[in-house]
Amino acid sequence: MEVREYTPASDEYAYTFGGVAPVFSVRPGSALRLWSDDAFGGKLRSIDDLSAEKVDLRFVNPQTGPFYVEGAEPGDTLVLHLVDLEPARDWGASATIPFFGGMTSTDRTVSLQASLPDTTWIYHLERERNTVAFEARFGEQRFELPVAPMLGTVGVAPPGGEVRSSLVPERFGGNMDTPQMRAGATVYLGVNVEGALFSLGDGHYRQGEGEACGTAVEGAMTSTVLVDLIKGGAPLWPRIEDDDHWMVVGSSRPMEDSWRIANAQVVGWLSELYGLHPMDAYQLITQIAEVPVANVVDNNYSVVVKVAKALLPTAQAFGGIHAELRALARTL
Amino acid sequence: MEVREYTPASDEYAYTFGGVAPVFSVRPGSALRLWSDDAFGGKLRSIDDLSAEKVDLRFVNPQTGPFYVEGAEPGDTLVLHLVDLEPARDWGASATIPFFGGMTSTDRTVSLQASLPDTTWIYHLERERNTVAFEARFGEQRFELPVAPMLGTVGVAPPGGEVRSSLVPERFGGNMDTPQMRAGATVYLGVNVEGALFSLGDGHYRQGEGEACGTAVEGAMTSTVLVDLIKGGAPLWPRIEDDDHWMVVGSSRPMEDSWRIANAQVVGWLSELYGLHPMDAYQLITQIAEVPVANVVDNNYSVVVKVAKALLPTAQAFGGIHAELRALARTL
Amino acid sequence: MEVREYTPASDEYAYTFGGVAPVFSVRPGSALRLWSDDAFGGKLRSIDDLSAEKVDLRFVNPQTGPFYVEGAEPGDTLVLHLVDLEPARDWGASATIPFFGGMTSTDRTVSLQASLPDTTWIYHLERERNTVAFEARFGEQRFELPVAPMLGTVGVAPPGGEVRSSLVPERFGGNMDTPQMRAGATVYLGVNVEGALFSLGDGHYRQGEGEACGTAVEGAMTSTVLVDLIKGGAPLWPRIEDDDHWMVVGSSRPMEDSWRIANAQVVGWLSELYGLHPMDAYQLITQIAEVPVANVVDNNYSVVVKVAKALLPTAQAFGGIHAELRALARTL
Amino acid sequence: MEVREYTPASDEYAYTFGGVAPVFSVRPGSALRLWSDDAFGGKLRSIDDLSAEKVDLRFVNPQTGPFYVEGAEPGDTLVLHLVDLEPARDWGASATIPFFGGMTSTDRTVSLQASLPDTTWIYHLERERNTVAFEARFGEQRFELPVAPMLGTVGVAPPGGEVRSSLVPERFGGNMDTPQMRAGATVYLGVNVEGALFSLGDGHYRQGEGEACGTAVEGAMTSTVLVDLIKGGAPLWPRIEDDDHWMVVGSSRPMEDSWRIANAQVVGWLSELYGLHPMDAYQLITQIAEVPVANVVDNNYSVVVKVAKALLPTAQAFGGIHAELRALARTL
The missing domain is CATH 3.10.28.20 (Acetamidase/Formamidase-like domains)
Structure with a gap:
């Protein structure tokens, strides 16, 4: 079975679900091997790269896609089977972006307090041991953790003509950030527009549940995906x-x-x-x-x-x- | 090592954390074997027993205790190790109490809608297979599920002179309803009053995470517990x-x-x-x-x-x- | 009509609803004139008095009472008419208590951020103009604001044997902190225990809606109250x-x-x-x-x-x- | 001063903020008189018109606009002054749409309960008394209430290429549903895209705070609006x-x-x-x-x-x- 490979150029990244023309069409039953950049667009490469300087929150979670699924109509069920997720770089990055995350006030849970320090952690991948290494930034600790690749973001175009940021998880999937989205999983998404227009990205080399600080071990990923379609039967939620x-x-x-x-x-x-x-x-x-x-x-x-x-x-x-x-x- | 056994009479049940005199004192380092009634006080014994008629929500989760721990002072850490949890009856009960539970409006998340039907399910314990049997009330399905005993409620007296219902989970522990509270677990609770005044109850023969309908497989339980004390070090939360x-x-x-x-x-x-x-x-x-x-x-x-x-x-x-x-x- | 006056000594303050013996009995139809201390127990008297040093959050909102209402039984309706609220001191205090308030993380909406500065504001009462003066602590601004006296806290003993801190607003009333609780208002509270056991306190010389920083212009108050009782008819909420x-x-x-x-x-x-x-x-x-x-x-x-x-x-x-x-x- | 009038045809209604081409350009300093249809697109005209049959929730709150404001750039402040809001029909409509509203479970606050009855109320406008008449549907009561016209929806195109339903209130304004949006009010909205692309609609002949059942006295409205622009100074929220x-x-x-x-x-x-x-x-x-x-x-x-x-x-x-x-x- 042929596997179509696709690596987007950086000017081909999509930052929304909906509102973007498809990069190509795929037939139900086909296989894709998709390279996706990390959530930061690869801009945090060392601990000296700070999110406040390098990251524009309007342009994170770059999506690979969208792809037009032939025959997909509103009310159908898009089926994506994740065959394999392979880290595409030898390092991942995480950061405590000011006023973003779970243990800080945010633009929604607003307070008048100062932000936490803008800090970047780089995790080096040890391929032979299949680990990523946590290295403390405020101390000397170093812990190797098992690689557990997952995709933060898998979604389709929303209904009603809406266009949503690739930071949003919703009925259409999107930035759900669950470790369950790993190799071996089959995802069912209701189709809202002709062609479904699915995309994926935001690879994580590992992530705890809750994604406490707001960013996992963010890493470029090579995802092998089987694409299929069931006529009708659209689930309301992923x-x-x-x-x-x-x-x-x-x-x-x-x-x-x-x-x-x-x-x-x-x-x-x-x-x-x-x-x-x-x-x-x-x-x-x-x-x-x-x-x-x-x-x-x-x-x-x-x-x-x-x-x-x-x-x-x-x-x-x-x-x-x-x-x-x-x-x-x-x-x- | 001696294990002190205690089975409360029904007029010895406690329904609050705090506000109740201790039933006896225990020395740190001792072992207890405690019988506790189910959340309904044993009043739902067949599918014809409806919660609206048999259950008064002010008097549920009857506690066995409280026990006075010798030497325990505010700021200390009460240590309870759950050695063994043994179902004390051959059946458990669950019920969809009107306006109580997660998939209904409640007295807090109020709506004007009618309640869901007040329904009781009885789960029979199969000791040799170590299962409880789900039997549908609106159909014929029957599924045997592994017994996984846990305690819904373990807690101490609250600080500041407060007295709280045994339905409440809080800093002092209480009705946390987590399946993690099972044999093999050690619980650390900050002591708020002299003697700590801990109690336990609300045994579940099994429970899903979330306890969706509000009541697990509620069952009388025999709990073997080691009681210990660490001076100081009180954790803020359990x-x-x-x-x-x-x-x-x-x-x-x-x-x-x-x-x-x-x-x-x-x-x-x-x-x-x-x-x-x-x-x-x-x-x-x-x-x-x-x-x-x-x-x-x-x-x-x-x-x-x-x-x-x-x-x-x-x-x-x-x-x-x-x-x-x-x-x-x-x-x- | 006789008005019974009562000023508690500081060791007569109550800090809970429920769990405290009544100071005296009142007959339905009688009038009381009650002095209540401010939320801080009068301990913040100048801008140099910091909450972290002077205030113990387990002992704030000192209540005047509780009072036993003759004939009051569970299910009855306690009726309190606020005839007059008179500031009992020439100053009020407000403070940004660390990790307490609406524009900071708290012990519930926890974050890892540093607290806001612990700051005290003193408001001087100008009786002839009926104003309190806001005086900036980090600048020179001074704005006189109309006095608008209200009680933060009016409540009865809770049901089910519970005892709750005077910081809590609930079904039993308590620390509702609404500017509607002012002279001319009649409050209806469901009676949960014999005698109702009502108390009041936490006078505010004025308060904005939301009470953003957590403390209003906190001031000792002289409250003239008519007490009455309706048999039955207990409202579920105040x-x-x-x-x-x-x-x-x-x-x-x-x-x-x-x-x-x-x-x-x-x-x-x-x-x-x-x-x-x-x-x-x-x-x-x-x-x-x-x-x-x-x-x-x-x-x-x-x-x-x-x-x-x-x-x-x-x-x-x-x-x-x-x-x-x-x-x-x-x-x- | 000239006032430009505009009444959209029904196929010119917009149902999103963003994603729609402007109907025309306006110069800062100009005046508009805009007709807008009601939230239901005029489809609920009698108490026999039920929302389940007549209303598609993907196409409610039809917007009049969007309008391109000359010179408006991201970071600028759009200024809209509501000169006059005039009911454009002699009746308004309200409805309890199944699983929509504040006193029912919804598609977000989900429960398993049955919906409330799908019911429509028609309010007749008495122009001489300036009232709308509430007429009970389950009884004989009739209460005339003062007309208090407001706009539920005033907004601009969102940032980041997003397109949002006209049901959404957000930073860009939108469906805020506040009675403060009435004649005499000046609204300041941050501009996110060239031309700002503002629209308005969802007139209410009156609305209580909270809009409890989800729909106010929904009515077609003629809104006279002054449009202005301040360079820079964009507020983060309306x-x-x-x-x-x-x-x-x-x-x-x-x-x-x-x-x-x-x-x-x-x-x-x-x-x-x-x-x-x-x-x-x-x-x-x-x-x-x-x-x-x-x-x-x-x-x-x-x-x-x-x-x-x-x-x-x-x-x-x-x-x-x-x-x-x-x-x-x-x-x-």
Whole structure:
């Protein structure tokens, strides 16, 4: 099976979902290998590169894409299977951008306090040990941490003619920043416009849940992706399936609303999969849901509600396409 | 080592943290085996028992205790190691109490809508398979789920002369409703009053993260607990340690505030354990924290921030008392 | 009509709602003249008195009371009519207490930032002009502002055996910090325990809506109050009536929940007063409610929803007791 | 002075801020008289017109515009003075749209409950008495309420290439739904794109604070507007000035964040106007701010923080342009 490769030039980066012409068309069933720059556009390369000087928050999370999916119409379900995520550089960067992040006042949770120090951390990748190294900036500590590549941002064009920054997580996906978005995961996104116009980027070599300071180990990434399409069946919010879990990502504010959104979608999904009455599905997830927070730093906070497949009888979502794509991925 | 057993009579149940005289004194270093009734006081015994008729929300989560810990003074750290949690009945109950829970309007998130149906589910325990059985109330489905016993409520008397309902999770612990409160866990609670006056209850035979409908598989529990005391060192918020993780539980509203609380405490804890500057600890947890939601249904929402010990060099918290208590537990 | 006067000694101050023995009993229909100390217990007397040194946040908002109301039983309605509020000192104080207030991170909305400077402002009362003078601490500006006395805190003992700090606004009233609590207002509070056990304090010589920095022009106050009782009819949340408005105060977090609470109560109140269906009352308040924020700084945020009597036909709440107490007040 | 009149055809309505070509250019200093349709596009004309059948939430709040302001560049301040708002029909409409509004679960604050009944209210305008009549749908009550015309929506194109629905209130203005947006008010909006591209619509014949059910007395409106431009000085969030108050509108979630935003902006504004240190301005607004809630129903909640000019010495904002435009308005 052919894998189409694409590396955007820096003037081809997209900074919004919607509002950008597609770079090319892809047929459902095809494979892509996409290079994406890091969230900072590669501008933080040493600890002396400060975000206040190098980063313009209107132009972060550069997207690779968008791609026009042939035949995709509003109401359809875009299916993206992440076959492989490979760090494309030997280092990643993280930074405490002034008034951005979870443990500081922000432009929304405003205070009159001074900002935290604008600081950059560089993580060196040790490929043989598959680690990135945390090196303290205010001390001498050095801890190697396992590489765990993920994509912060996967999304489609929004409905209603809206155009949203690539910093936003919403119904259309976007900057959800969940570690669940890793190799082996299949993402289901409702299509809002002809061609779906999906894009991806914001690779993380690893990220904790919540993404506390606002930036993970941000790194350029080479993502191998299978693209497919299901006619109809558009989920209201992004769903993720891997071999072990069904998941929904809700993104809103306050964080309890993100949770309510994802929870209701999981209730609906389990109702479909098992013929459960919503009240029974509600009862069931009360006892079995796992709820890892994704991000508490973006303009919407994202919460994942997930259900372990092992707890329930076998069932197939979206016609069993996840298993098909897993099998197909092995042939690449 | 002697284990003191205690089963309260129903007129000995406590329904608050603070405001109740201790049932007896315990010496630091001693072991207790405590029977606690379920959150409903055992009143929901069949699917025909409705919460509206049988449950008075002012008298739920009956506590076993409080216990006076000898020598405990404000500013000290109460240490409770959960050796074993054993379901004390062959069934548990769950219910969708009108206007209580996460997927309904409540007395706080008020709406003018009608309530969801007041429904009771009974879970039968299969001891040989170590499962509880979900049985649908609006359909025929039946799924057996692994038993995973935990305590919803562990707490001490609050400071400042306050007395709080056993439905409340707060700095003093209380109704945190996290599945992390299971056998093998050591809980650290700041002491606010002489004797600490701790109590526990609200056993769950299993619970999903978030406790979506507001009630887990509620069941009477026999808890074997080691009680110890560290002079001074009181943590501001409850900390939990097990063999694999350091954890802090934050409880407030909105849910992002619960997360901020727990995150800041973990920053502080890692700073202590590794001599990290707070900015470095902030950066580090950004890449390694796990954030499972505990409850989104109580009058404070609880979020756990946890760090896997395996990711960092060996370190000892509270003088290594967790390992000591684990060893001691094996002798019981 | 006799007016009973009471000035507590400083060791008679109460710092909680509930948990304190009454200072004396009052018969419904009687009048009290109560001296209350300021929120800081009078400890901030000059700009050199810093809150970090002089104020212990566990002992602020000293209450005058509690008073036992004869015949008051759970489910009854305590009626307090504020006849007159008179500044009892010639100065008031305000302070930006570290990590307390609305434009700073707090112990709940935690950040890692440094606190704002601990600063005290003293407001001198000009009795002839009826003003208090704002004097800048970081500049030379001086603005005289009209005195507008109000009580931050009016409450009864909570239900369920709870005891709450006098910093808390809740169903039982408490630290609502709304400028609506001024002379001419009648407050209706549901009785939770025998004797109601009401107290008041936290006088403000004036306060903006939101109480942004966390402390108003805090001043000792002499409050003349008529005390009455209606058997039954306990409102779920505090209601206030004056000559012009019906009002309800909701207190929770996040702030939209405070609003939802108060809104639902006003829907219910208008339904009672005019025989409206709740859907019609909901529609009506959509077009006529006024919603001044009360506080965004306490452990619950308080929002007032009010309806101008002039917009609707004449109606009587609680049997027209407000008008009766207004008339009675004129005889004092 | 000439007043340019414009009534859009229904296929000229705009449903977004940004993403729409301007209908014409206006020179700073000119006057416009603009007809705008109601939020429902005029589709709810009787109580038998139900929102579920007639209203598509992707196409509500039709905007009149956008207009290209000559010379406006990013960083400039667009100045719109509302000279007159005149109801353009003899009736207005309001509706409880399923899962939209403040006293119902929504697509964000999700629950599993059934929706409230989809109901339409028609308000007849009595021009001689200047009232609109509330007529109960579930009873016989009829109350005439004063007409108090305002615009729900006034905004410019967003920055960063974003395009936002006309349901959204944000930094660029938009659907703020505050009764302060009435004749006599001057609005200051930061310009984000060349020409500013402002539009307006969503006239309300009256609205309570909070807009509880989600829809005011929605009515077509004829708005007379003076358009002006100040080079530079773009405020971060929308400011409003009238003869009596300085105001800022903050829009976010949760509602305390809207308040924090507006409060910080008022601190900054008073600091500019009076040379106050931010700490002194913070202290000052603590004692003088008024905080009327605007909306708690849109995808951002809006809160107004306002300061009465009468409390402070005379000062001029934006070079005194409000007074100039007031004078100019009298000449129309």
